[in-house]
Amino acid sequence: MSERRQTDDADNGRDLVSYRCSCGAEVLISHPSEGRCANCGQQMAFRDLNATQTLSFGDDIDRDTSFSVANSPDRSGEELGHFRLLSKIGHGGMGAVYRAMDQSLERLVAVKVMRAAGQGADGSLEQVQKLLHEAVVQARLNHPNVVTIYYVGRNDEEPFFAMELLAGPTLGYLIRENQLPFNAVISYAQQVVAALKQASLLGLVHGDIKPGNLILADKETVKLCDFGSAKTEQCAPAQVISGTLCYMAPELATGTEPSIHSDMYSLGVTLFELTFGRRPFTVTGTTLQEQIRSQRIAKIEFTTKWPAKVPERWKELLTRLLAPAPEDRFPNYETFEAALQELSPMGFTNAGLLSRSMAFAVDLVCAGLLMAPFILPGQFEGIISAQMAAVGQAGKELSESLLRIFGRMGVIGILAPIVPAIATWIDWKGWRTPGRYMFQLRVVDPHGLKLGRRKRVLRGLMRNTPIWVTAFIAAAIGLQMDIFALMLSPLDEIVLLIDTIPVLGLKRQALHDRLFGSHVVLDTK
Template sequence: MSACPVCGHAPLPDAAYVCPVCGAALGGPELRPGSELRAGRYRVEALLGQGGFGITYRASKGNETVAIKEYFPAGAQRRGNSVVLPAALRDSEQAFLEEGRVLARFSHPGIVRVHEAFEEGGTAYLVMDFLAGEPLGQRLERGPLEERELLEVARQVVDALSAVHAAGLLHQDLKPDNLIALPDGRVVLIDFGAARTFQADKTGNYDRVVTPGYGPLEQYGSQVRRGPYTDVYALAATLYALATGAPPPAAMDRVQGVELLPARKAGARVSARVEKALARGLSLQVSERPPSAQALLELLEGKPAARAVPGALPRPDKGASRTTAPTPAPADPVPDTAVQAGPALTRVRLAAQAILDLERGPARPAPPFDFVCPSCHQGEMREVREAEGCPLCAAPGPETFDPASRRCPCCDAGEMETVEAGGHLGCPLCARGQLRAPDTSGTLRCPACRAAELVNRVPDRRRCPHCREGHLEDRLDEHVRCPNCAVGHLKPYSLTRFLILHEERRRCDHCEAQWEVREAGWKLLSARGRLEDRLGETLSERAWRELSGRGFEGWRCGRCAAEWDALPGGEYRFAWAADSSPLLGRAMLPAAWAKLAYRLAPERGSHACPACNAEFELAAGRMRFLRSPAGFLTHLLDREYEPRVWQGLARGLTQPETDVQCDHCGSEWDDRGEELRLLSPGRGPALFVNGTVFRREALGLLARGKTSGRPGALCRNCRAEWDLEEQGRYRLVRPGQGAGRAGETHTLEGWQQRRLRRRDPRPGLSCRRCHAEWVTVAPDLWELSEAGRSGRRPAGTRLSARDWRLLAGGKQSPGDGYRCEHCGSELTVQPGGRLRQTHPQPGDTRTLEEWKRLGRGEALPGEVERLRREAEAALREAVVSGEWALLDEARIFPRPVYLSERVLFSVRARAARRRNGEFEPNEPGTLWFTSRRVLFDGPAKTTEIPLERLERAEAQGAQLRLRRNDRERALVYFVDGFRAVFSLGAVRVETGVRAPELAELVEGLARGG
């Protein structure tokens, strides 16, 4: 025998959560063994585990063992048989049920099967297969897996993932703890709480659900492109952890430089093929990963992987098992026999309790109160005082809605600071320095070792490479070179004959060869040398010039008269010298001729470092890195940049493309005019990946904390960020560390409404907990414009400010009066000084002395009869409104039920047939009433009437007539009716339910009641 630790009441039921006398809590947050769900259909046996959002139990369903997952997030409280959820998480209850709907779509041996999902006691439950196995995360405690075991796990998980992906879903939380190894060798995938639909190669809005080490880089964002390759990364990370004993580094850490060790270096006993496949699957770049889980398996097994577009739906393998296709699992035909505790049943219970107390008298001495509660006879009726707080949920407040406020709607602690475009070219990494062009002035230092100045080994670029003493001058020939000697020039002169005949001729000033100029060309008259055999030949001027092999432009040494001709490619050919030279006829670039003038090989650099012997070539305003004997800057060998770039590297820059540098953190940037590209973070924080491009006008915004680079607002407290859009609207782009959903767009006034979750834009009050809203109609009159989550008052209720404050003090009905601290019964002062019972239901009006007599257990004349009539009326209302569920457990609902459907009760009935214009009973059967349909189950046929197809329900005597809106004639049934019974101790309350009440019930269900 157990007793309450607070009031000492005994005995206590084994499954009790609270003491029935004082209401003290008797256990922890979990359901106690022996608790029943769904009106006894499931019986809790033991606790399996508890996480951040739910509690899992082992339960029995007859002779079958199942697992039941209860939605119980952090902050929830258990009160009696019900769960009270925090207001901010009530919307998440539907997401919990969505997990059940997702799993109900599959019938696969590798995916946990869900039997049903239902809501009860203020929360939600999922009934699943009980997996008597071991999570692979727990299996790792005994050591890593061998390659054979690892591949077997991979095959089964790939089979399950292929079914998930083929259905257009992503698991998004694959890890060893979500894989259960069963004794028969099967591996089952569980926990689909993060599963979401996706479209191949499309960007969508996703929740940021990620487990560090197992989530890829794209899973850290909300508006990103995801696909099967997202789960491929998690699968590769899971196999890596199973092979090495530890998960890989988080994707964000890898971006910042944390190295991913190869699997075998990390201790895995696998082949090089498996190690390479895991590395491919763990690639940060989507394009480098296998596009599907099947492709990763082929790499693991050494099969040639088919190339596919990343993000596309995987094609089913011809040899794959048929179980990989998602087959919707049929819902079990489970009748809902739960009793929903509504207001009508509450009135029945209170009236029956009052009758029981009056008939048996006080069970214990009267409490030492002057005014004992006449309803429960235990609590004290105290006068209610005004209080400051929410009248509906008693939360502190409510808060006054101020449209001009700039409070942050995400954290409710900081301010929305507006940030405009423009300003300085600030550094977005350190937010302290400015981006300026690096100083590259001064002497040319070595960019390799940065220890010495470069020595110019070719100071005079025009020194003659032949005599090495003269200076090369630019040469531009006025006359054609002699094709006979290739040295002299053909200069014109005239010869006069017979006084009037003039001949124009050309003569070489070196070898005296002569040509006569004619209209047909130049005729060779005399020559000694290589053209002796061509005397008398006539060619064009251009042809003779080409025969010389010389050009008009070039160099000439002022000392030795050696000559070089300029060639079209920028080279110069050594054409002539007074003495012989091995370089005659050779063509090289000007820089090479300059090096030869200083006895330096052409392939050596014109500048060298005396400290590290690095060599550079400086020519035509460009400087090329040629040699690095000490091994410095080897990645820049053969690179060519302007000297200022090399000077910047010599002064501390790390990237040759750097155009501007932060004067505080040293970050380096490539200036592209309208855009700047990040090259190196320097000493600043690595907030962005190298290569990120920013608009020039956005850098000032980034430096002030606007990571999106657009004008808007930000909160310095939680780092939430908004972008300013058209018409003064602000779009939330980053919730920061507070609450919020990226993509929401409101004006500044609208964000204040959003902060309070207020729908009404008019001035008034708002409750942050239950989201109720009031409008100040007059200084002393408040109107409830939004009822909030508590639903204790309908929208449109107008009360004085005093009455609302009385509600905040605990009184549920308006007006001064008394309230019982134990059962909540209330008495309100009426005109004339009498007190009327106003809560939990309207009651009699009595004097204060009469209520005190009832509280002491003294019965007033006719009180028991009056309470019994009230109890019977309330019980009838409970049946008609659907609060009461009566069902013979030996009879099963003949059709599968929907997840959101409740089976109310059934009655014996006969389907009618029409004879001679009259209806008479014919086929016997059972008439079922649910929250979605009316169904007649007979031996010959089953007739179903969906409530959305019901036009009218009426009763004539024992006949229940149901008329569909898509049929002309009505369906008529003769119902026997039934009697609803409510027992409390020796008090028994009964009421009959006939055809008129059933017609009223069906009409109410069809209207959505």
């Protein structure tokens, strides 16, 4: 764009802005009215920037202008090669999308007709070649979460792509109708990150991630489309920027080349919108310059009362994605994926009382087998002492020998607490116990996520109280503290009874689950 200037036109004397259309031609637009490109027919209007419209603008981004691109003429009925355009299903700043018939294979496809470079415009041939090259790169991006491109061609100097036709709708349309549940948001996020990760391996940056470019293939699968704004990282031109302002990383406005970090920022805005039904910033201003400046200084506007169904750790992830500085975002998609995995619900189907009880019984049996070497020597010592009075002299000598042996071995009982300590370490690591592994159970928080470490450990200590009490009894016997062991002996039954009685309630939850907000669910991952 170039700055506003006064016209000498005696007819109206209105301000005109010289705007370079994406086809390369110059268009004079009267303020605050509109104008049409004589070369490609695109209509441009001075009004507040449409937040869902993809823009292409150059070095003069700080000029005193604001615009949006209006709908292009409907070309339904035309034929591009062996594709017959049936009906227009969408449009954007880079072109229009049509429902079309592939007459060679007799199947329905989506055809995106890109706006052609202007005749005689600087770099026109280069622009066409670049668009075709990016389409070829996307076609090589064979990924289940990327819209498949079937054909790349051009009609004269007008590039077009034929790609798979999806039922939809887009996530942008979906969130206008209903708020998405968190488990759907995190699932879509994981799918998009997987697609972007694969794209990054080919050196491809999307450049225009937004809800409108995420299309549902079915209820659970989302596909990333519209790589028309994409750049290869090796040759991304700093002088031309494409994207949607409200989703665009702030560094792009200063001429920084698109990168995986700018895509992360755009995805952060998208995920915020999918979660809360609105964008994280309020962008103000009537000119493009004012809107960009407003976005760069805007603070993230999280909801005052955090939704109960959204984990608070989600706020940390969104804040990191929306960091103004690229280096403060995730360093790569691997770490991004790991963070999403931590927030991915493990399951919501509560396990039945029988399976939970059987899992706990298996854990008790395993703990008993591990503690047997520490407990039995002390028990044998008592048995031998009781039998010594009933045997003869020879038997007494043998019994005394055995008593000394088991008496010395009884000291090993002081090591019995190692077994419940191992169980606590398993809880600290977040691993599954043998019983939960056998019955495919997991312990989660109310959001279906892995329970926090502190709560996991405290819950495990309370759940494993019978094991701890048994271990301390064995240790007391090993230290010849029989009275203390006798005092401890009823404690495990009492605690187990108190912990188990709440299971009879409507929630069918033990006391340790009620206290720490945990749920035992079926492992559906």
